[in-house]
Amino acid sequence: MSQRWKNRPEGSNWGDFGPDDQIGRMNLITPERRLNALKEVRDGKVFCLCLPLDYPGGNVLNSARFPPQFHTVMRDGKVYFDLAQRESDPRLTDVGCDEAVTLYSQYSTQWDAFAHKGSLFDADGDGIAEKVYYNGYHVVDPHTSKPTHGEVGAAALSIDKMAETCVQGRGVMIDLRRHLGDERQAVGYDALMRMMEADGATVETGDMVCFHTGLGQVILDMQRAPNESIRTMCPVLDGRDDKLLQWVTDSGLVAIISDNLAVERSSTLGTDPRLGERGAALPLHEHCLFKLGIHLGELWYLTELAAWLHANRRAHFLLTAPPLRLPGAVGSPATPVATV
Incomplete structure (x- = not known):
C-alpha cells in the first residue's frame, strides 16, 4: 500500500504499477509491444498530426488560453x-x-499530464475529501500550501515523466467523422463498437487510440478566426456512458487522443444536465487521468491520416508522440508523427 493513500477510488488502478508510479498505463508499452507496432510500418509514409501551434486562433475554444x-x-x-x-x-x-x-501549453495540439486533472477524494481515510491526483499524489504541499514545483508547477505527475517513456507504440484510428459527419452528438459504447467493427479497428493492450471527429480540419479551414459554432460541432465521446468507461478500463489502451477540444463534452459548454448531485464535469478525464493513469491528447490533426488509412483499408499505424520534457508542466504541446 502506498504511503500517500489508504483509500483508492473505485475502479482505479492506483498502486498496480507500484506505489511511486507516475506514468500509469504507459507502463504497458513494453519493448515487445513497441516491436509489434513497428510491424505496422509498410509504406514508410509519415503524417504530421500537429496543428500549427498558433491554431485555433483567438480564444473562442477556451477563454483562459491564448496563442503563442x-x-x-x-x-x-x-x-x-x-x-x-x-x-x-x-x-x-x-x-x-x-x-x-x-506558450500556453494546452492551447493547440497537446498532451494532458496526470497533474492536469485531479478530484476531491478521501484518499487518506480521515473522512474528508481532499484535492488529490493519480496514485495519491498532490500538486500542492499540504504543509506549506504551495505548489510542489516553482510558483505554479507539479513536482510529481508532470509531463516530463511521460516524455521519459518516449511515447512510441501502436496507434489505432477510429473515424467518427466518416460515420457521423460534422453534427454534434455524443458517442457511447454501443455506437462505438458498431463503427469499430465496420472499420476493422481493434484495440489491444498498449494501444494509443485516436478518435477522428473532423474538428481539427474545421479549425484549419477557419484560418485562425474560429467563431462560436466551433464549440458545438462534430462528435464527442460520451463520458457519462458507464459502458464506454468500462471499455476504456478493460481494453488496456494507454492513451486516448482526439482532434477536438476535450475528447468528451467540454465543460466550457456549461454543466452537463446529467451530472446529478455530485461528480466530475469531465467524467472521462476523471476516469483516465485521475483513476487509471491514461494520458489524453487533444486538438490533434487527424484528417489526412484518417483518409489515407480508410483508402488503404487499414486502421493501425506506428505513433511517435513525446511531449516536451518540461519538469513541472501539467500539459505540453506535441508534434506527433504517424508512420504507415
Whole structure:
C-alpha cells in the first residue's frame, strides 16, 4: 500500500504499477509491444498530426488560453534578430536570430499530464475529501500550501515523466467523422463498437487510440478566426456512458487522443444536465487521468491520416508522440508523427 493513500477510488488502478508510479498505463508499452507496432510500418509514409501551434486562433475554444506570443532576445544591447556579429569582430560574417515565446501549453495540439486533472477524494481515510491526483499524489504541499514545483508547477505527475517513456507504440484510428459527419452528438459504447467493427479497428493492450471527429480540419479551414459554432460541432465521446468507461478500463489502451477540444463534452459548454448531485464535469478525464493513469491528447490533426488509412483499408499505424520534457508542466504541446 502506498504511503500517500489508504483509500483508492473505485475502479482505479492506483498502486498496480507500484506505489511511486507516475506514468500509469504507459507502463504497458513494453519493448515487445513497441516491436509489434513497428510491424505496422509498410509504406514508410509519415503524417504530421500537429496543428500549427498558433491554431485555433483567438480564444473562442477556451477563454483562459491564448496563442503563442513572441518576445525579443537581447544581445549586447541589441535585438538579436537578423543581427550581424561583425560589430564584435569585423572579420565575422555570421548573422543570427533568437527569440523567446510565451506558450500556453494546452492551447493547440497537446498532451494532458496526470497533474492536469485531479478530484476531491478521501484518499487518506480521515473522512474528508481532499484535492488529490493519480496514485495519491498532490500538486500542492499540504504543509506549506504551495505548489510542489516553482510558483505554479507539479513536482510529481508532470509531463516530463511521460516524455521519459518516449511515447512510441501502436496507434489505432477510429473515424467518427466518416460515420457521423460534422453534427454534434455524443458517442457511447454501443455506437462505438458498431463503427469499430465496420472499420476493422481493434484495440489491444498498449494501444494509443485516436478518435477522428473532423474538428481539427474545421479549425484549419477557419484560418485562425474560429467563431462560436466551433464549440458545438462534430462528435464527442460520451463520458457519462458507464459502458464506454468500462471499455476504456478493460481494453488496456494507454492513451486516448482526439482532434477536438476535450475528447468528451467540454465543460466550457456549461454543466452537463446529467451530472446529478455530485461528480466530475469531465467524467472521462476523471476516469483516465485521475483513476487509471491514461494520458489524453487533444486538438490533434487527424484528417489526412484518417483518409489515407480508410483508402488503404487499414486502421493501425506506428505513433511517435513525446511531449516536451518540461519538469513541472501539467500539459505540453506535441508534434506527433504517424508512420504507415
